[in-house]
Amino acid sequence: MSNLEQTLSIIKPDAVERNLDAEIKEFFKNKGFLILKEKKIQIDKSEAEKFYKVHETKPFYNDLCNYLSSGPIVVMVLQKENAVKVNRELMGATNPKDAEEGTIRKKYGISIDKNSVHGSDSIDNAKMEIDFFFKD
Ligand code: CMP
Numbered sequence: 350m351s352n353l354e355q356t357l358s359i360i361k362p363d364a365v366e367r368n369l370d371a372e373i374k375e376f377f378k379n380k381g382f383l384i385l386k387e388k389k390i391q392i393d394k395s396e397a398e399k400f401y402k403v404h405e406t407k408p409f410y411n412d413l414c415n416y417l418s419s420g421p422i423v424v425m426v427l428q429k430e431n432a433v434k435v436n437r438e439l440m441g442a443t444n445p446k447d448a449e450e451g452t453i454r455k456k457y458g459i460s461i462d463k464n465s466v467h468g469s470d471s472i473d474n475a476k477m478e479i480d481f482f483f484k485d
Pocket of ligand 1: 467468
């Protein structure tokens with residue numbers, strides 16, 4: 350049975366700042382993802398707060414929202430069979446120091462905040478996150 354899915358990926362400010370966006374996009378394409386939509390933008394803090402609303406009670410919420418709005422990001426809609434799960438596997442653990450060899454966060458991540466990429470964690474969240482950035 351075909352399980353074609355879409356997920357939202359963000360190349361975060363630490364990676365865009367180091368000009369890693371082209372390399373990270375290539376990585377996804379080489380793993381069989383189609384980049385259906387993409388844009389380079391900078392969001393303001395109130396938009397970051399909306400995007401990360403699920404984390405609003407967490408102690409790291411304020412820093413997280415400051416960080417995501419601190420510089421340009423690249424947001425993409427990625428498509429592939431089982432895209433949500435595969436993307437999360439390829440990103441690696443949230444904290445780069447726990448991420449496995451060969452994952453994006455292991456290779457490029459600097460810290461738990463500056464972990465280079467975000468990816469939707471479920472199909473439902475992928476739909477919401479895609480709408481958040483790409484609803485016309
Ligand atoms: P991301 O996948 O974008 O989702 C929420 C982000 O919060 C996460 O990546 C991390 O960059 C950041 N974060 C900061 N501190 C923590 C923490 N203690 N646990 C989980 N995520 C954290």
